[in-house]
Amino acid sequence: xxxxxxxxxxxxxxxxxxxxxxxxxxxxxxxxxxxxxxxxxxxxxxxxxxxxxxxxxxxxxxxxxxxxxxxxxxxxxxxxxxxxxxxxxxxxxxxxxxxxxxxxxxxxxxxxx
Amino acid sequence: xxxxxxxxxxxxxxxxxxxxxxxxxxxxxxxxxxxxxxxxxxxxxxxxxxxxxxxxxxxxxxxxxxxxxxxxxxxxxxxxxxxxxxxxxxxxxxxxxxxxxxxxxxxxxxxxxxxxxxxxxxxxxxxxxxxxxxxxxxxxxxxxxxxxxxxxxxxxxxxxxxxxxxxxxxxxxxxxxxxxxxxxxxxxxxxxxxxxxxxxxxxxxxxxxxxxxxxxxxxxxxxxxxxxxxxxxxxxxxxxxxxxxxxxxxxxxxxxxxxxx
Ligand SMILES: Nc1nc2c(ncn2[C@@H]2O[C@H](COP(=O)(O)OP(=O)(O)O)[C@@H](O)[C@H]2O)c(=O)[nH]1
Ligand SMILES: [Mg+2]
Ligand SMILES: [Zn+2]
Numbered sequence: 001x002x003x004x005x006x007x008x009x010x011x012x013x014x015x016x017x018x019x020x021x022x023x024x025x026x027x028x029x030x031x032x033x034x035x036x037x038x039x040x041x042x043x044x045x046x047x048x049x050x051x052x053x054x055x056x057x058x059x060x061x062x063x064x065x066x067x068x069x070x071x072x073x074x075x076x077x078x079x080x081x082x083x084x085x086x087x088x089x090x091x092x093x094x095x096x097x098x099x100x101x102x103x104x105x106x107x108x109x110x111x112x113x
Numbered sequence: 114x115x116x117x118x119x120x121x122x123x124x125x126x127x128x129x130x131x132x133x134x135x136x137x138x139x140x141x142x143x144x145x146x147x148x149x150x151x152x153x154x155x156x157x158x159x160x161x162x163x164x165x166x167x168x169x170x171x172x173x174x175x176x177x178x179x180x181x182x183x184x185x186x187x188x189x190x191x192x193x194x195x196x197x198x199x200x201x202x203x204x205x206x207x208x209x210x211x212x213x214x215x216x217x218x219x220x221x222x223x224x225x226x227x228x229x230x231x232x233x234x235x236x237x238x239x240x241x242x243x244x245x246x247x248x249x250x251x252x253x254x255x256x257x258x259x260x261x262x263x264x265x266x267x268x269x270x271x272x273x274x275x276x277x278x279x280x281x282x283x284x285x286x287x288x289x290x291x292x293x294x295x296x297x298x299x300x301x302x303x304x305x306x307x308x309x310x311x312x313x314x315x316x317x318x319x320x321x322x323x324x325x326x327x328x329x330x331x332x333x334x335x336x337x338x339x340x341x342x343x344x345x346x347x348x349x350x351x352x353x354x355x356x357x358x359x360x361x362x363x364x365x366x367x368x369x370x371x372x373x374x
Contacts, residue, residue, distance in 0.1 A: 001246055001278065002246060002247055002277065002278035002279075002281055002282070005245065005247070005249070006164055006165075006281075009164050009165065009167060009168070010164055012167070013160065013162055013164065017158050017160055021156060021158055023156065027155070031164075038277075038280060038281050038307045084306060085306035085307065085310045085340050086302075086303055086306055086336070086339040086340045088339065095338060095339050095340075095342045096342050105163065105164045105165065106160075106161065106162055106163045106164055107160045107161075107162050107164060108159075108160060108161060109157055109158060109159050109160055109161075110157070110158045110160055111155060111156070111157050111158075112155075112156050112158060113154065113155050113156070
């Protein structure tokens with residue numbers, strides 16, 4: 001369950017930012033989580049519920065932007081939606097793919113008071 | 114409390130030098146609750162920060178340390194029981210006259226693996242991650258502080274047996290070595306794509322058992338190459354010794370490459 005350490009890192013980032021902004025409460029937190037980031041949503045939600053208790057995020061509304069995966073075929077330059085790391089290029093069937101999007105795992109913004 | 118870095122939370126991590134005294138140090142991960150003057154203005158902060166940035170920062174620091182000391186650091190990852198420790202025991206016995214080696218052992222509990230490594234005469238530090246399912250760069254940094262490895266060496270890091278969680282955590286290694294054994298099925302790379310995607314070389318272990326299990330080496334390699342077309346493969350039996358020379362050649366070649374930089 002690496003999702004738990006991911007959530008703990010998010011709490012650390014939020015706490016640091018809130019402190020810098022002289023804020024006591026985080027009302028909202030917005031995350032970008034890519035389709036190919038290696039985060040399992042159910043595990044993430046479970047870890048979130050457990051971990052945010054007693055943290056600066058205990059009452060924060062969680063907004064997750066799911067970023068769809070996108071690959072660029074290095075053989076034929078086709079761009080295509082990628083759902084798995086083992087997806088082949090739909091045109092030429094090759095696996096030499098450069099991932100253009102979908103690996104994101106970041107804290108985008110916070111709303112604090 | 115760790116002053117060097119922002120502590121990466123879950124549970125208690127302890128680091129033991131096997132041999133030598135056992136100054137395990139417990140990390141206190143309490144989060145700061147600073148109270149400020151109340152300010153009821155709503156404020157949006159554009160953070161735009163990678164969740165793993167703290168780990169990646171420390172990993173880069175470890176990488177710089179390894180490079181400066183000309184240490185080849187290998188992160189060994191696999192499911193539990195694929196044969197990481199057995200491979201290490203064999204390797205250390207066979208290469209110790211040619212290469213100076215160190216080992217960091219990661220397990221949730223016990224010093225068992227570190228004891229096995231210690232028996233080969235190799236300096237070893239055991240990290241117990243408790244509930245944690247992977248090593249992170251922060252733990253490696255502390256293990257290195259305990260260990261103080263000499264220059265021109267190979268640092269083997271045996272990660273916690275788990276094919277999922279360690280994939281996301283860069284330790285600052287020079288290369289990632291994924292070990293899969295033939296008893297695990299040839300569709301493993303498709304079931305655990307992140308790990309195969311992030312590895313540089315794949316050791317297919319327990320080939321002595323091939324006659325007894327339904328495992329097709331070609332299918333396995335085909336599947337792994339779908340996830341990572343540049344992955345290299347080395348087939349071995351850590352137990353019987355087959356193929357180990359190919360692994361040692363790979364190692365020595367990497368050591369030379371590292372020295373040439
Ligand atoms: N038959 C066979 N057994 C092996 C081989 N390598 C390891 N084992 C066995 O697999 C089990 C797990 O090995 P271990 O090295 O502890 O795995 P780890 O959890 O990845 O460190 C032990 O019983 C080993 O003896 C191999 O090449 N062939
Ligand atoms: Mg082991
Ligand atoms: Zn193509």
